[in-house]
Amino acid sequence: MVKRADLKGDRFYKSAKELGYRSRSAFKLLQINTKFGLIRAGDVVLDLGAAPGGWTQVAYGLVGDNGQVLSVDLQPMENIAGIEILKSDITKEQETLTAIKTVLKLKGRAFVDVVISDLSPQLSGARDYDQFRSSVLSTSALNIASALLKNNGNFAAKIFQGAYYNEFYKCVKAKFRYTRAHSPAASRKGSAEIYVIGKGFTVRKRKDDF
């Protein structure tokens, strides 16, 4: 847990405040998108682990008026005009998928262009346990992305580096034409987090495919 006092000298924290972003994490997505070009104007984006909403604000700015953002979190999230927010536990994958599909259908969509996940467990301080819980969340994000991404869609998900990281990277690599791991400058020094990027989702036959 980062103490408020530690944030005082943090340039990303300060800039987030100045620019009206709900979290300093907003800069991580901005940096990831500048490097990998995952989100484009007009895209439909699914943001997993979205609260308090910094990534959602960035995604909404990138997709513009012709795009859509759907944000999911366990925690309640304050509304952002134009954004659909779902309160759901993403490890309950079928339940979450059903809820997301219902919202997409109302918008006349069946699939999404991009899935982004900044999911993180509440840190326990026990490194191995936290790495394990991070990998469970990232795997659920990948499973949900695999059910909802369009052919050629894009993906980015946080995972804590450690025993489960290589397996997760391999699973992403098996589903996307291009895979990289990236640590944006806005990630804190010494943080175990890393983002696995997948571009060009290759769809296996799914029931609802077009």
Ligand SMILES: C[S@@+](CC[C@H](N)C(=O)[O-])C[C@H]1O[C@@H](n2cnc3c(N)ncnc32)[C@H](O)[C@@H]1O
């Ligand atoms: C680091 S925060 C996300 C910050 C966000 N990207 C932003 O920019 O504001 C991680 C989020 O993951 C959410 N989370 C953790 N476990 C979850 C789960 N099982 N289902 C849904 N959300 C979960 C937490 O509630 C928390 O809001």
